[in-house]
Amino acid sequence: MKRNSWTVEEQAYFLKRTGELLGRGYPLTEAIESLIFYLPEKKQKQIQNCLAELKEGYPLFQILAGLHFHKDLVGYVFFAEQHGGLAAAFQDASEIMLKRNKDLQRLLKLLYYPAVLIFITIVLFFFVENLLLPKFITLFRSMNLEENFFTQVVYLFGKLLPLFLAGVIIVSASTFLYHFVFFRKKTPLEQKKKLIVLPYVGPLLKMLYSHYFSVQLSYLLSGGLSIFEALHLFEQNSQQPLYKQAGAEIKRKLIGGERLETILASLPIFEKELATIIKHGQENGRLDKELYFYSRFCLERLEALTEKTLKILQPLLYLLIGLLIVSMYLAVLLPMFHLLDGI
Template identity: 50%
Template structure:
């Protein structure tokens, strides 16, 4: 099928509406067919092909994969088809992706104004540093007047900023080379192990990995699957290489006699609480519920960290830009006042 990727928001809305129709008693084919009346014409052709494939017996998750849907949404549908809870899993997966997309759009909007302000400030800074400041410096030298502190700040910033930009550009180029030549060729579990070592992003990646693993396991356990069979479902999920490798690796550890919670505890890309949750759930016989509630906790932690990061970064950015703007204005105004006094 020719690639015609839907926007993530449209994908999530489509699945959410499909889940709502399933909850009202529609069959999967009927729900998808009903959705065609609410879609743009360019999407209707995709849906008609999907209906034909569905009636021929294709799994729904494979159809979504051919439509180039988001990997997380495909994964939710894949696991839902294994444990039979398609309605709940699809609706929750769509809600999660919609919430994440809304957070991403909000983050873009919050970053747009500081980015515009920073660009404008940089252009103003460049003009003053390269055009006006040398003229004032020359004039001050002719009049035997000492430059003020704000002129010194601008001059120092003018020396530092180019080196900082070159440094950041070098880091970006080296990172891109490392990713393309080395990182992307590593096994997916080694990639995760390296990513969780990053100073700030590592904590986020741990929460995401723990959430994904816990929520999918909870669905499989709630469907009545034992641990080994649930992990076998993970292993067979070829559309999510990380979860597939995790399932395969844990199965080998269980075969060697290791306990399930101990096997999970060996991975640095999971939160330290996850093995404890598994151990507690196995003791009280409510492992599916324990994992589900823990997955909700991970999601809440991610949302809180996003909110905290935005509240921290914005004031720092605005303070820096504000200080630079004030220095620019005072570097121009103060020399003018000094010259007026000398007249």
């Protein structure tokens, strides 16, 4: 199918409502058919095509992938179709994606207004630094007055800002070049190993990977599959190359005689706690429940880390804006006061 206009929020709500109907005893086709009437006309036609493909025997995850649904949502559907817990998995997937989308919207909203203010302030700063201050400096020199400290600071900042912007452009271009020349050629596992060492972003990614792996493994084990069978399904998940490769790697090492907790502890993309949880769950015979509890714990920590980041980022942005605005006033007023002192 052609690329459509389904937003992540619309995708999540579609799965959420489908999961609710499945939980009330609806068969999958009837649940999806019941939702058609609540969708715009264009999406109604797409869902009708989905129903036709479902009746022809195509799996739902493949149909949603054709509609370009988010890969994480498609992954949830893929695993849910293997273990049979469609209702719970759909609602969990929608809950996680809605929270993630809400956090992203909050971050964009948080950055938008300060970014506009910073841009306007920088434009005004260039105006002051290139038009007003040179006139003051010329006047100071004609009256044999020394430049004040702040005027010198403003000039220094004016010289450093272009260098800073040039540095940002060079770093961005180098990153872009590295991505297309080297990074894209690495395996998904190698790519994520590079990303998790990044400050601030790395811990969030590790928590996200640990959450997704643990919740899907929990669902598969609770559906009656063995660990080996569950890993085989991870290996078959072509929609998510990272978990496909991770599943194949863990499976290969299990065949080689290594213990599951030892293998997971050696994979840097997962939190160290995951290996401990695996070992504890195997010892008490409740591995599926331990993994599910751990996945909820990861989700709570992700929310806490996101909230903490937003609380730190917001004051820093407004502090920067405040300093720039105060600098603007001082850049204009101090030379005037200095000029009056010399008269």
